[in-house]
Amino acid sequence: MKILIIEDDPKITEIVARNLETNWPEVNLLSTSNGGEGVDLVKNAVPDIVILDLMLPGIDGFEALRQIRDFSDVLLVILTARGEEDYRIRGLQQGADDYIVKPFSAGELVARMKSLIRRREMTETTAAVAMKPSTKSKLIIDNESQKASIGGSLLKMGPRQYELLYLLVTNAGEVLSKHVLNKKVFPENENATRFVDV
Numbered sequence: 001m002k003i004l005i006i007e008d009d010p011k012i013t014e015i016v017a018r019n020l021e022t023n024w025p026e027v028n029l030l031s032t033s034n035g036g037e038g039v040d041l042v043k044n045a046v047p048d049i050v051i052l053d054l055m056l057p058g059i060d061g062f063e064a065l066r067q068i069r070d071f072s073d074v075l076l077v078i079l080t081a082r083g084e085e086d087y088r089i090r091g092l093q094q095g096a097d098d099y100i101v102k103p104f105s106a107g108e109l110v111a112r113m114k115s116l117i118r119r120r121e122m123t124e125t126t127a128a129v130a131m132k133p134s135t136k137s138k139l140i141i142d143n144e145s146q147k148a149s150i151g152g153s154l155l156k157m158g159p160r161q162y163e164l165l166y167l168l169v170t171n172a173g174e175v176l177s178k179h180v181l182n183k184k185v186f187p188e189n190e191n192a193t194r195f196v197d198v
Helices: 010-023 035-045 061-069 085-093 106-130 159-170 178-185 193-197
Strands: 002-006 028-032 049-052 075-080 098-101 139-142 147-150
Touching (some): 002 010, 002 035, 010 106, 028 035, 035 049, 035 061, 049 061, 061 075, 061 085, 075 085, 075 106, 098 106, 139 159, 147 159, 159 178
Parallel strands (some): 002 049, 049 075
Antiparallel strands (some): 139 147
16 A cells, blocks of 8 residues: 655654554555655556645646546545635545645544545445446446446546546447557547556
8 A cells, every 4th residue: 555645844744654654554655745746656656545735846736636637546635724615625626535624633634545445445346346247237427427337336436537438438349449548538648558557
């Protein structure tokens, strides 16, 4: 289990590290204080969870979030001093899985991250079972809301994952090369092969 914290306050990083060491010792914590470096670490280190501050040097947290969501559906928790409602709404709408305002309880942060992992694992298990040929569950895609469900269970996916699923479903029976998938899902960056590989 790898957790990446993108946070420019070393005291916050230290608090999170100490709490993880005590309550989640199997976690390997990676950290950076720069938004751009954080985006690169998500690409290269492929963490299971990202903890993201909004006020960062280089690119800010919202821009980092936007860039991350272009290629990854990693679980992401915003941890920030900005508690205004419009910030919370914007963060969640742009793809954050949770939003925690400082000052915060380190124990609650760990509990929330564990909860996100459990929900993700349950969703993946449900999807795997539903896709077995012997099941009668159906895949339902609502293109208006850009949501998909199997057997009534909502699938947890980012916007790019949804686009990829929709592309595959609407071309059922056809073979689509990696190049075609990249071109359709990432028209602005046809070399984003990592996301399609995953």
